[in-house]
Amino acid sequence: AQSVTQLGSHVSVSEGALVLLRCNYSSSVPPYLFWYVQYPNQGLQLLLKYTSAATLVKGINGFEAEFKKSETSFHLTKPSAHMSDAAEYFCAVRSNAGNNRKLIWGLGTSLAVNP
């Protein structure tokens, strides 16, 4: 079975500050891991994904995440927050084996960026 825990349902940072959104996963098989962003009343946009290649993954809009197997974590970071980063962020996991391609979602973290 797989699960995702996003620590902190709301995160608030100042513009220009470091963004850190936490995601821990549980998986009995090697996972694929994803971060998606959702702006109000819109669908989801893939920020980045880990698919068992490099453990440090760079995504769009300056975001990156590091897969740490020992910590079962896949935290999302951005060195300097912009006002446009304010949105809902979802971490998701799925199996990289077999025919199970369902995404298991975290509950999301709402990021607020203060001027």
Place this chain on the structure above:
Amino acid sequence: GAVVSQHPSWVICKSGTSVKIECRSLDFQATTMFWYRQFPKQSLMLMATSNEGSKATYEQGVEKDKFLINHASLTLSTLTVTSAHPEDSSFYICSAELSLSGFYNEQFFGPGTRLTVL
């Protein structure tokens, strides 16, 4: 590339009527599409997996007679909410699966449909 559209983007209907939502993969073929439901300030809940040419696979607790899914072509899946009631009001999101590198499939998401049932 890999664009998924949904139509309509929003719909308001009266209680008891049926509403059809379309999900299209615009520049790729998708044998599998997924339908999600999202309540305000909550995560996505997978409703069903739609497979082209076969019956959809519904998640536990989702009424298949209430939420009819048809995946008649490789670029179109439809979700029909039958006899809609106010509690069906929600944001419905679809995704279409694209096979990459022969072994890894990635989901691309539509922009969502906001359903309000009066």
